[in-house]
Amino acid sequence: MARGQTSAALPKHAQISEMLIRDIASGRLADGVRLPPEREMAESLGIAVGTLRKALETLANKGLLDRVQGSGNYVRARPGVASIYSMLRLELAAGGGLPTADLLSVDRLAKPADAPGFGPSDQGWRFRRLRFLSGVPAALEEIWLDGAQARDIVAREVSESLYLFYRERLGLVILSAEDRVSLAPVPDWRDARFPPDPGQMAGYVERLSRNAAGEPVEFSRTWFDPGTVTYINRIGRG
Helix, strand or coil: CEEEEECECCCHHHHHHHHHHHHHHHCCCCCCCECCCHHHHHHHHCCCHHHHHHHHHHHHHCCCEEEECCCEEEECCCCCCCCCCCCCCEEECCCCCCEEEEEEEEEEEECCCCCCCCCCCCEEEEEEEEEEECCEEEEEEEEEEEHHHCCCCCHHHCECCHHHHHHHHHCCCEEEEEEEEEEEECCCCCCCCCCCCCCCEEEEEEEEEEECCCCEEEEEEEEECCCCEEECCCCCCC
């Protein structure tokens, strides 16, 4: 059991690359736009130039950036680019937003009676988190991982991206998910930093996630603040 522990942060260059990928996907960084000079951009982000260059190299490797010697870095928008947060569908109302999270608790418990079937165990690992987007409290997350997927979980090793944690620590790859979006009252375990009060209606997402074999292994519930956050699922052009 763990309480009130900040999730393990991604490396700074990964945070910046994920932020830029989400900004490109949302259109905040338009196709063809020239990014500011690297030193100027690094200073505005409060990071070292070397850190920024590692982030930009990630974008270039994904085909999202043309790095033209003597001219600069140019955005190349493409749909369906894989990234650490490619399955996170929440964005700030203005688009994008760097995801971070505070881990509120981790417990091994009996699975909730109202959950769909996911995995062989009658127990699950329940993660409760407060999700931020660019520092704005955006969502409450309750994620249930089938208990058969992990014997022990060390809270301090849990990454801000659970799917990354699953892959690197548990050898579990989540390849697909089904989301059901509606409205629901905010739960009574709500963190005080999340704006809607307990019982107040908020945006609500139920997700059933599947492993590489297509088997359901995770169930999650997310309550998001519709005043600052939107749920969006972009469909790439065929």
